[in-house]
Amino acid sequence: MIHVLAILTALPGKRAEVLEAFQANVPAVHAEDGCIEYTAVVDVPGADPAFGPDTFVVVEKWASMDALKAHAASAHMAAYGEKVKHLMAERAVHVLNPA
Numbered sequence: 001m002i003h004v005l006a007i008l009t010a011l012p013g014k015r016a017e018v019l020e021a022f023q024a025n026v027p028a029v030h031a032e033d034g035c036i037e038y039t040a041v042v043d044v045p046g047a048d049p050a051f052g053p054d055t056f057v058v059v060e061k062w063a064s065m066d067a068l069k070a071h072a073a074s075a076h077m078a079a080y081g082e083k084v085k086h087l088m089a090e091r092a093v094h095v096l097n098p099a
Contacts, residue, residue, distance in 0.1 A: 001036065001098060002068050004060035007051065009090040015042075015054050018084045022058075028076040034067025035060075054089065068095065 010018045022040055029038045038060050043050040051057065062068040071077060 002062040002065055003096040003098065004058070004062065004068065005094045005096070006058040006060070007055065007090075007092045007094075008058065008088065009052075009055040010084075010087050011089050012054055014087040015056060018087050019056060021080060021083050022056075025076055025080045028074075029071065032067070032071055032074065034063035035071065036063060037061040 008018070019040060026038060029035055038058070040056045040058050042056050043052070060068075062071065
């Protein structure tokens with residue numbers, strides 16, 4: 001199994017708009033072969049440290065590296081990327097194996 005943590009920071013005040021586009025894309029991702037988990041999470045109010053009001057983290061689990069590569073190359077992910085690219089400030093994607 002492959003784990004992914006994608007730390008995504010929107011431009012100030014744009015996180016809700018990016019999350020709306022993200023949530024609209026979730027059903028297509030969940031339908032992909034090898035998708036085990038794909039969800040967005042945000043800070044718990046009052047948490048310290050916190051990512052902040054413009055950042056969310058996508059928690060993903062994939063059956064294999066091939067499934068993750070197919071996900072990254074999918075048409076719906078390209079469309080999502082185009083839709084939100086002007087709203088994003090930073091993006092860091094960490095691909096991990098279970099320890």
